[in-house]
Amino acid sequence: MNDIKHHLTDALLIAYSAGSLPEGFNLVVATHISMCDECRARMHEFDAVGGAVMEAEPPMGLSDGSFAATLAKIANTPKVETAAPTAKSDLPAPLQDYVGGDLADVKWCKVGGGVRQAILKTDKSASVRLLHIPAGAQMPDHGHRGMELTLVLQGAFKDETDRFGAGDIEVASEDDHHQPVAEEGQDCICLAAADAPLRFNGWIPRIAQPFLRI
Ligand code: ZN
Ligand code: ZN
16 A cells, blocks of 8 residues: 555554564554555564564664664565465455454444444554444544554544544544544545544533533
């Protein structure tokens, strides 16, 4: 996929390479990497740095010219290309195990406004779900209590920051607030992971209203 505009951050790629991400984020990162040559190449560079640092002896070995040796080692590391997915599925390879097949096997639940979701089973450090947003439909306006990664698998959405098409990933953090709207023409299917519940702006006033009688 060559028209990807929104990529993983270096921080996410390094954390993925070091194996320190929650499982839900790992899945989103791995799925983007499977769709994106650019991030796959950068991840291999970080893997090489990680490998070279681990091999460096003694442990303080990034001084005394060994940094140059490390760089030389990286330069000599052959590029390992991840095998292209071979299965005939309409889902990227990393997702197939979680879904148990392809898009037709996803067990969707309605969440209102025509939006459907399927929560995927991962450890509890981050939740990850597939979202099916009808063309033109809006997601609720929300903020974030932690980090949210949203990867577009099909269609496109727009929010206050930009347009995200197939393969694009949006990295939202605590300071970000947005209202994704699926583009007209095609339903939007996303893979979204968050390490804390979202902050829905409309809900609290609505829930509180009958009690407050205002
Ligand atoms: Zn990328
Ligand atoms: Zn969000």
